[in-house]
Amino acid sequence: MINQERLVNTLIDLVKLDSETKFERKVADYAKAKLESLGFSVREDEAGEKIGGNAGNVIGYHPGDGQGKSLLFCAHMDTVKPGIGVKPQIRDGVIYSSGDTILGGDDKAGMAAIFEAIETAQENNIPCGPIQVVFTVAEEGGLLGAKQLEVEKMQPVDAAFSFDSDGMPSDICVAAPHHIAITVTFTGKAVHSGMEPEKGINAIYMMAEAIHNMKLGRIDEETTANFGVVNGGRATNIVTESVTIWGEARSLNKEKVDAQIAHMTKCCEEAAAKFGGKVEVITEEEYSAINLDKDSVIVQMASQAAEKLGLTPNLVKSGGGTDANVFCGKGIPACNIGVGMENVHSMEECLSIEKMAMASKVILELIKAAK
Numbered sequence: 209m210i211n212q213e214r215l216v217n218t219l220i221d222l223v224k225l226d227s228e229t230k231f232e233r234k235v236a237d238y239a240k241a242k243l244e245s246l247g248f249s250v251r252e253d254e255a256g257e258k259i260g261g262n263a264g265n266v267i268g269y270h271p272g273d274g275q276g277k278s279l280l281f282c283a284h285m286d287t288v289k290p291g292i293g294v295k296p297q298i299r300d301g302v303i304y305s306s307g308d309t310i311l312g313g314d315d316k317a318g319m320a321a322i323f324e325a326i327e328t329a330q331e332n333n334i335p336c337g338p339i340q341v342v343f344t345v346a347e348e349g350g351l352l353g354a355k356q357l358e359v360e361k362m363q364p365v366d367a368a369f370s371f372d373s374d375g376m377p378s379d380i381c382v383a384a385p386h387h388i389a390i391t392v393t394f395t396g397k398a399v400h401s402g403m404e405p406e407k408g409i410n411a412i413y414m415m416a417e418a419i420h421n422m423k424l425g426r427i428d429e430e431t432t433a434n435f436g437v438v439n440g441g442r443a444t445n446i447v448t449e450s451v452t453i454w455g456e457a458r459s460l461n462k463e464k465v466d467a468q469i470a471h472m473t474k475c476c477e478e479a480a481a482k483f484g485g486k487v488e489v490i491t492e493e494e495y496s497a498i499n500l501d502k503d504s505v506i507v508q509m510a511s512q513a514a515e516k517l518g519l520t521p522n523l524v525k526s527g528g529g530t531d532a533n534v535f536c537g538k539g540i541p542a543c544n545i546g547v548g549m550e551n552v553h554s555m556e557e558c559l560s561i562e563k564m565a566m567a568s569k570v571i572l573e574l575i576k577a578a579k
């Protein structure tokens with residue numbers, strides 16, 4: 209039923225529209241026009257102004273016949289760099305860039321699959337319930353667009369499906385971590401290290417003491433922690449006044465990630481106190497966990513849609529975050545489904561037409577199953 213040629217043409221149109229993170233204007237305009245042509249009421253929110261981009265999230269709503277579950281389909285409009293002037297090429301059923309840019313199938317494959325499923329449903333008079341489509345900005349910049357979504361202004365949602373993953377549409381991400389970023393700045397006292405070192409307080413020593421006492425790396429099967437960047441110091445003959453370290457903690461379990469961050473903070477405070485220095489700890493929630501029960505309505509729907517197409521559902525855990533994490537954090541059950549992209553965030557990125565078409569078929573099955 210899916211029109212594969214039209215699907216590919218839509219994808220080609222989309223990847224030719226430059227949309228590196230925070231410059232999604234052209235794709236947002238395309239998406240708005242397309243959704244309007246499909247009978248959706250469409251609005252663009254203020255995310256663009258709030259994050260310093262040139263477009264907001266595009267939110268479309270079609271009430272259908274008003275019956276059945278309310279579904280939300282999501283994809284992101286931005287791409288990583290280098291994403292300017294993409295020249296798509298098709299070889300043996302796979303779409304590539306010309307090799308000097310990314311392709312941008314991440315996540316325009318998700319957008320194209322959503323458009324095609326809705327268009328197919330409409331032209332075949334398949335009964336549809338309420339459908340919301342959300343195309344976000346700046347996903348690649350840290351889920352910035354999704355974080356700005358005001359769910360209270362949106363229609364109610366029973367299940368949200370994000371199409372923003374590599375692999376098959378039978379690969380259903382049902383678990384992804386809660387992620388908290390931590391930035392620590394130790395401040396000591398600078399003096400000449402050759403003349404009066406005893407009068408100084410070395411921020412590097414505070415940092416070393418703190419890290420030495422900290423549990424990091426693999427904490428347990430669902431929790432990890434890391435410091436990955438360090439900056440500080442001016443010269444070998446100066447007792448270091450200031451050091452900043454940047455790190456993170458992740459866990460599928462919110463309490464565990466909070467406990468880990470508390471532990472890291474405590475080690476920093478104790479180290480600063482021991483040396484008589486100061487410490488400032490700033491934490492920021494990057495995104496919430498996805499932790500869906502395999503018997504939940506949403507996972508059942510996604511699994512059954514795959515099965516209808518002869519695929520075996522593969523419930524997967526991710527170590528990273530997508531817009532689906534943000535939806536879950538806002539109280540909307542959301543999973544992330546594969547849409548056939550490969551080698552994402554590289555110039556070798558490619559997209560299997562067959563898998564993208566399969567994702568579109570999955571969306572069509574979800575629309576049918578919601579009735």
Ligand SMILES: [Zn+2]
Nearest residue numbers: 284314315372
């Ligand atoms: Zn993506």
